Amino acid sequence: MKILLVHQNFPGQFPHLSQALVQRGHQVLALTDEKNQRESPVEVVRYKSPEPVQSNGALGRTYSNYAERAYLTARGARALRDRYGFQPDVILGHSGWGETLFLQEIWPQAKLLIYAELLYRTRGQDVGFDLEVQQDSDESRFMTVARSAHLIQGIVQAHAAIAPTRYQADSFPPELRSKITVIHDGIETNRVAPNPEAQLTLPNGRVLRAGDEVLSYVSRSLEPYRGFHIFMRALPEVLAARPDAQVVLVGAEGVSYGGAPSEGESWKAKILAELNGKLDLDRVHFMGRVAYPDYLSLIQLARVHCYLTYPFVLSWSLTETMSAGGYIVASDTQPVRELIRDGENGRLVPFFDVPALSSALIRGLEGDPDAPRLREAARQTILDGYDLQRHSLPRQIAWIEAQAAG
Template sequence: MRILFVHQNFPGQFLHLAPALAARGHEVMALTDEGNQRPSPIRTVRYKSPPEENPVRGLARTYAGYAERGWLAARGCRALRDRHGYTPDLIFGHSGWGETLFLREIWPEAKLLVYAELLYRTRGHDVGFDPEVTPDSDESRVTTLARSAHLIQGLVQADAGIAPTRYQADSFPPELRQKLTVIHDGIDTGKVRPDPNARLELPDGRVLTAQDEVLSYVSRSLEPYRGFHRFMRALPEVMRARPNAQVVLIGGDGASYGTVPRDAESWKAKLLAELDGQLDLSRIHFLGRVPYPQYLSLLQIARVHCYLTYPFVLSWSLTEAMAAGCHIVASDTEPVRELIRDGENGRLVPFFDQGALEQALIRALAGDPEDARLRAAARQTIVDGYDLQSHSLPRLIDWVESFGA
């Protein structure tokens, strides 16, 4: 088949799939934003970036921005068609940024597949889950509905789609859910694995190893959607109980999913001010965003890894932490329960139970008698059901190729 991948940050979720399809003899190309400089062995063409400033205000703002990106992507595809005679048999794009919205009009005969990551919902998900940050109000629900329009349109137009977890697929209503197949992107468990000899060098030159009492926390951004505020508020008690513990956090200071606080420049600044005088800052290490090998080393040396999240998109960091054989203490929220069973392959605590979180972290740092079993079971969960080479990639290839029959 002639296959066109569409992703504003290609390769994104198609990192392994696109080259694998090319290796099987398909003619594979990718369309991406002109500002994307990520390398890929796949031939890549670019469309014009949308303007940084969206002139539309109010409820239509989100749709207008994504529709503009969709039109620019469609114009790029039109140029491929009219100037170069290119016509794909199959288009596979991420629906999250509107890039697939108008591609049916350029190539009406091509099969259209979408990566449907999540549909925003007004109840039972993030809206109203954390009253401190996400109030349950008419305004927030209406705004959420408005932000969902392009995601619904994207899946309505598609022949089919995939979602990485059941929780994320089930965020779509039944009439759209039937179009979705659940296949995780896959974890390279040969690369992401336990390493008792791993070392992590801190900015001050100190080196941490698995012999140290390391508590790890990872998020793209340090924000409430990933429980950053709950984690920080647990640290005074945890650090008092474990005077040798070293806390290492990876993540940027901005906001990837929610918003920055109104009364501080970042959630990190807000929580440090709130906890002023309660923390031994010499034992807390904010690394920011780091290269992948450094991130992996942190998972491999951690005595305990803490993962907290609203009912929302599941983080890759959880699946990779499990593959690395981490002792996981995680929030008892729906997306997490899909992977972790309390007492079997990790420990679950209620998201808002501060005392339960503190005690779970303290117990793990002190040396949980079940530590070795929990670590092994966490890794086995990923090896059995989420491994890239033996599970996810073969299923993804079969699914894509089924549309060429």
């Protein structure tokens, strides 16, 4: 078949899938933003990057911007059709940025499949979850409804959709949920595995090794959506109880999902100011964003890994840390409970309970006698249902080929 993959930051969720489809004998082409310079495993064509749309109203701004991206994506698709005669049998695109909205008008005969990552909801998810950071107001719910328009339109147009977790699939209402098949992106368990030889050099030159008393925290950005403020508030008690512990945080200072503090500073600056004098900053290491091998070494060597999240998209860092045999202390929130069972393959604590988090982290750092069992069970969870080669890729390929066959 001829398969078109569409993602503004390709390969995004499709690096392994795109290669596997080629190996199956399919012709695979990717369509992405011209500013995206990430290395691609397949041939790539690029559409013109959109400029921000100047909308008079905040409620329509999200849809206006994503509709503009959809239009430029469709122009690129039209050039593929008219200049080069490209006619895909299947289109698979991430619906999050609107790119798939007009593609059926270019190729009405193609099967349109989407990666349905999450539908924003006004209740029961991130909106109104953390009242310290967000207002639970009518206006915030209005904005959420408006921000969902392109996602609903995208799945209504699609023949079928895929989502990585049950929680994320269930964010869609029942009348749309029936279109979604749950298949996780998959973890390279041979690469992301326990490594007793793992080590990481900190910016100050100190070398951390497996077996050291290390507490890790990983997030794309240091922000409340991933519990950064809760984690930091737990540290004074942890550092006081464990004088040899080293804390390593990976993540940028900006925001990826939520908003910046009202004062305009970063969440890191805000929380450090709040905790001024309460932290031994010689033992708290902010790494920023790091290369993948360094990140992998960190989750392999950490004695305890902390993962906190709002009810929202599940992070790859959780599944990869489980695959690496990590001892995980995580938030007792719905997306996490899909993978972590308290006392069976990790430890769960209420998201906002700072003392409980401190106690759980201390317990892990001092040497929880159940740690070997929990680590082994965490890795086994990934091996049993999330392994890339044994589970995810075969199911993804079968799903695509079945949809193409009708």
